[in-house]
Amino acid sequence: MTVLILSVFVLVYLGMAIGRFPGLQIDRTGIALLGAVILALAGAIPGEALATAIDYPTLFILLGLMILSAQFELAGFYGWCAVRLAQAALSPVALLALVVAVGGGLSAVLANDVVVFAMTPLLCAGLVARGLDARPYLIALAGAANAGSAATIIGNPQNILIGQLGHLDFWPFLAACAVPAVLAMVCVFATVAFIWRGRLELADASPLPLSPPDLDLWHLKKALLATLVLLVFFATPLPQEEGVLAVAAAMLISRRFASRRMLGLVDWHLLVLFAALFVVTAALARTGLPAAMVATLANSGWAPDRLSVLAPLSLVASNTIGNVPAVLLLMQVWPSPPEGALYALAVLSTLSGNLLLLGSLANLIVVERAAASGVTLGFWEHAKCGVPMTLSSIALAIGWLWAMGHVGW
Template identity: 40%
Template sequence: MLTVAIFSVAYLGIALGKIPGLVIDRVGVALLGAIAMVVCGVVTLEGAVQAIHLPTILLLYSLMIISAQLRLGGFYTRVALLIVPFYARPRIFLGILMGVSAVLSAVLANDIVCFAFTPVLAVSLVKAKLDPLPFLIGLAVSSNIGSAATIIGNPQNMLIGQTGYLDFMAFFFWCAPPSLLALVAGYAIILWMYWTGFQCGDRKGFLDDPLDGRKVPGPLFDRWQTAKGGIAVVILVGLFFTGIPREYSAICIAGVLLCSRKMKTRDIMGLVDWHLITLFCALFIIIHGMADSGYLEWAMVRLSDMGMHLSHLPVLAGISTLLSNLFSNVPAAMLLISFLDPAEPVQWYTLAVSSTFAGNLFLLGSIANLIVVEQASIHGIRISFLRHAAVGAPVTLVSLVILWAWFAII
């Protein structure tokens, strides 16, 4: 029962994003849960170390370094500035924004894309007297959807791909079609929601108006440093189609990028999301302790007795969606992967796509959503839970319908 108590408190804290009375976030809650598993003897120290899936951590860490190279080289800011002039035709601009965001998220991870694009969009759109909300929500929605298409698009996909030993190309060919259709549907829904226009109205979505005279934020564009990052991405994706383990390829490319005469290692490492890496490590330990107790297997047996088998893809997608919005998609994916059949890659693809699509439902479903909200608030724009859900809920519903239709086609 001690194991269940630790697991329940940890996952409840992750769901709430805090522990009442303490100034602590999801990462802190997960870390405390992992510590409790070890200190209380549920998991040995050696068992805790072995529970951490090092290939996934290495891949995640390496891709963060590669993304840091591009960010410091001003790549993301430059791309954002290149598409901003299209705001004279808002509907076309929204489509370009969502398309670019989806493609970049599929290759360079959605969190980084949202972090880099949001400040540029916030400043530029307000100065153009356009309502930034549909565009910023569109950025979050498209980055989530686009990231579902590849193994390296988001943290949960990296975990699923590494744990399931999934083929990069096979993953893409299965996951890309529903992602593309969901992206088109998301664009259409936002256009329908804002059919009256994209101009600023009464500015109720703004905290204040501090933007006059402010320069567009972001690192200055450096052609050479951006080229280095771009070459690294192309080589890395090419290596993913070979038999070399993905984590070996990624850490090698990351190591080469650290050998720089201009960019300090401290600057690059400073952009690594250590909080996310810590969250992964802590969750590995918590779930390992719970798995050893046998309670997770008992819960799955009970679900099976009620006719809800994870081998049935719509059931898996539904449970994934529910858990992703209760605990966020990374913890949800970690909970479910141990019950997937290694011989049935379609189950793994389904978990990857459904948990990612589910991130659009509510603000707390995806880290990318929170990044957009937090970055927008710095620039005087408030995206409320309800404003996001008004778009996110129908986008998620339609995306899941597309996924279920995809089950029938394949």
């Protein structure tokens, strides 16, 4: 049975790295689900253990945040922000800074994937209509969304996972991670502005023909109030997953937006991916091999509780199997990680996602949504900015985490 579990595990995470199996139209979510089903049918993880293998509170928090983000999108908030950004009476460089500030700021409170999904098409349209090359701004949007999301425990899926499994509190997490997140946003702006210098100038200063979408003020106020309530739940000892579900349920009560429409904006693929990977990693953990491997590494001085190990591990893993699967795997096999090391893992795994297009889901969403809007963003175009912005932001994050005593070198 151990051989079967190891084989399935290797194939699943190989699929995470490649993105799909050659010759088959099965993506990362399908690969993970297929692996979980095989292990369940083979009895690698008993029926009673199957249900407990999935961390439902994490899934509930993700679901609730996605529904809250759907409320903002249906209220027209994301589209309004995107068009207002493109219309701002600013120089191209100042506009780039504003894109970074807005994208990163929104992503710190709302799910970064949803932010870039909603903003990319209208931002593309506004920039093209203004006569600007949309590509540097899209690179900045993706980079800022990843960087800004590192600041809070609800900024992205991997942070939510780390916060839940590590039992971390909202405010200490913010105190530890906000500064490196802001520094990373500065790195994103400085890198893109430097790499694209001389190519941000206006090609056509004619007025924008694009009008911002109408804001539904009632539903926007409802979303803002729900966000405040949500932050209260995360900032107090109250049960977080129950609070998030209560807020999400309140969002579904609407006279204008059908529940089907709101739930249609939920990233069900990501939730299924999480659930399936929980099962796959739980089956591996039952073999005892991961615990023995971590113990061996710790005895050899290579435990992932130091920056010299955690930084390269995050960088490599996030850009091969992806930061979400990498964090989930590490959290499943890492016994009793120190709180400071969890802060470092959240920051470093998130910032590492900016290195290459495949490093984070937000990057891929921006590329796909931009392509649908007629703007092509290539792998190397992103990498020319992604590599320096990532390495510089990680260096600053390491310095901060070490100087504040959160984790040793």
